[in-house]
Amino acid sequence: MADAETEAALGEQPEEPRAGGRVQSVVAGAIPVLLGAVAAWLSFGLNIGSLTEPGPGLWPLIVAGLLVASGIGIIAVTAKTRRDTEAFTRGTIAVLAAAGGLAVYASLYEIVGFEVPTVLLLFAWLRFLSRESWLMSAILAVAVTAVAYALFIIGLNVPLPHLIAF
CATH class of the missing domain: 1.10.287 (Helix Hairpins)
Known part of the structure; x- marks a missing residue:
């Protein structure tokens, strides 16, 4: 602006x-x-x-x-x-990369569970598309995944495939 x-x-x-x-x-x-x-x-x-x-x-x-x-x-x-x-433009490539990452996420989701693909997708989007620092990308990816886990799996009892059981 x-x-x-x-x-x-x-x-x-x-x-x-x-x-x-x-x-x-x-x-x-x-x-x-x-x-x-x-x-x-x-x-x-x-x-x-x-x-x-x-x-x-x-x-x-x-x-x-x-x-x-x-x-x-x-x-x-x-x-x-x-x-x-x-x-x-170059922005189009970023959109295609995000969509490709989402496709990989969807293919890994059922095989590996919710946690690992979610952390990897969020990290990749934050680091490479948003250009956040390595540390901030890692912290945010793990934190957002933890909040989503707590909300959907623990709080709402949604039957998502997941590795970590509480």
Whole structure:
């Protein structure tokens, strides 16, 4: 915020983001459509159930539907308004890295339990995406995992897979 105020005081305008182009606009909408379609297909393998007796696949199906609708909305808005999306930047790489970390977390979660993947994911996000110090990243990752453990496993008795038993 101080940078924007400094630029305004100097009479400079903040830099406008680069336009990504029409192809990137379609890609930006197609990615959530494809992810949502795959997630919807996988959710049918989890037993959808009904609205009165939902199965484990109902919420993933709802989220998948929202992903598909969002992607279609992105494509429709960019086609109708003829406006481009922002160009992919270094920040895009950080988002992809965060999503990749979340995918690894989800794959390790059932195998290793709640604690270890959670500490590792939080540490990686804090250290490499937020650029916190090594010590602060370690302290926060362990502390937040401990609070989540206390809240969900001890307090709410949620049956999460975990290694540490109290």
